[in-house]
Amino acid sequence: MYLTVYCVLAVLILRLASAIEEPYVGLSLGSRTVTLANLTNSGNISIIGQLPVGSAYISWFEEAVNLKPSYEIPADNAALIDVLQAARNVLEAASAENAYISVVALPWEVRTYKLDEIIISALTGASMLDPRLEVIPRLTMIETRHVVQIAYGFDLPQNLGLPMNFDWSAKVEPLILHIEYNWNFMGFQLIHIYKAAASLEHDAMFKGFTDVNYLGTDQKSVTEIENQLSIFLAKHIRPPGPSTPPGDHFYIPDLRAVTFSGDAPPHAFDVLRTAVEKVMEGYPYAQLYDTIRPSELFAVGAAKYAQFLVEFHRDFNPHGGHEEL
Numbered sequence: 001m002y003l004t005v006y007c008v009l010a011v012l013i014l015r016l017a018s019a020i021e022e023p024y025v026g027l028s029l030g031s032r033t034v035t036l037a038n039l040t041n042s043g044n045i046s047i048i049g050q051l052p053v054g055s056a057y058i059s060w061f062e063e064a065v066n067l068k069p070s071y072e073i074p075a076d077n078a079a080l081i082d083v084l085q086a087a088r089n090v091l092e093a094a095s096a097e098n099a100y101i102s103v104v105a106l107p108w109e110v111r112t113y114k115l116d117e118i119i120i121s122a123l124t125g126a127s128m129l130d131p132r133l134e135v136i137p138r139l140t141m142i143e144t145r146h147v148v149q150i151a152y153g154f155d156l157p158q159n160l161g162l163p164m165n166f167d168w169s170a171k172v173e174p175l176i177l178h179i180e181y182n183w184n185f186m187g188f189q190l191i192h193i194y195k196a197a198a199s200l201e202h203d204a205m206f207k208g209f210t211d212v213n214y215l216g217t218d219q220k221s222v223t224e225i226e227n228q229l230s231i232f233l234a235k236h237i238r239p240p241g242p243s244t245p246p247g248d249h250f251y252i253p254d255l256r257a258v259t260f261s262g263d264a265p266p267h268a269f270d271v272l273r274t275a276v277e278k279v280m281e282g283y284p285y286a287q288l289y290d291t292i293r294p295s296e297l298f299a300v301g302a303a304k305y306a307q308f309l310v311e312f313h314r315d316f317n318p319h320g321g322h323e324e325l
Contacts, residue, residue, distance in 0.1 A: 025306070028105045029110075030263040031062070034050065034051040034057075048091070057083050084101075102133060103303070105302040108144040108203070133310065140306070144178055148176055161257075168194060176198075176259060177259075181272055184207070188205075190250070201236070202236045225276075229276065230279055260290055
């Protein structure tokens with residue numbers, strides 16, 4: 001009898017240990033690149049792979065970007081579903097067990113609630129969604145502001161060049177300039193960082209920089225990006241001092257970081273980086289964060305966000321109920 005009890009306990013302990021070690025998998029949907037990232041409970045993150053996509057998915061993404069009104073979705077989403085299944089196949093090849101997707105991330109310019117429903121339905125219908133998040137499926141779809149904050153740990157003030165004891169109610173209101181650069185558009189976002197949240201304050205999207213094949217040595221492209229970025233920032237960020245009237249704007253010391261994402265070719269990001277460094281001469285508090293490859297940022301952020309969701313839900317819902325966050 002005691003042996004049976006010990007065996008049962010041993011099995012339960014092994015199962016618990018296995019569950020604890022289950023990784024968090026983030027999936028990002030780019031214009032021509034679909035990326036999978038893996039985060040273990042020990043904090044190690046790795047890129048499982050970047051899936052090749054065909055012309056059908058490329059056309060689907062382009063249509064999603066160009067839809068008017070912007071809250072609509074493409075009529076035919078078969079290419080998207082195929083990509084989700086391809087991601088599942090890659091996970092199964094990498095690990096025979098627990099081939100689940102935890103969180104999906106895509107640019108704010110593409111994400112809509114209708115698209116969320118399509119993706120969540122596809123994941124749950126094919127048993128691809130991480131079981132730990134099945135009770136909160138809506139929260140498994142995230143966009144740029146979530147990705148940027150959690151991928152680089154901007155919820156910690158020291159990661160923004162601020163003191164560890166920073167007063168989040170102080171005059172400095174930390175801002176992130178995020179730039180998405182892919183085969184369909186370039187997008188600027190000003191993201192306001194709070195102690196436990198992030199909000200999109202201002203954004204702009206440009207489609208004049210998407211012919212990325214010729215970028216790399218063209219000074220004209222650098223100048224055009226400089227001009228657009230300078231205009232965007234000057235509209236929303238002002239010099240501090242009595243000469244600046246009050247209004248709906250931030251101040252130069254608020255801008256603390258610049259981040260990149262997207263799957264434009266590397267030489268296109270070389271052009272972008274040159275332009276950004278020039279513009280940032282007027283914003284001395286802003287640092288460029290580019291230790292995560294732009295094409296991998298969303299997948300990394302999605303994996304980290306999945307861990308946050310699981311731990312948050314467990315801590316605030318210890319009895320396993322179905323309350324929403």
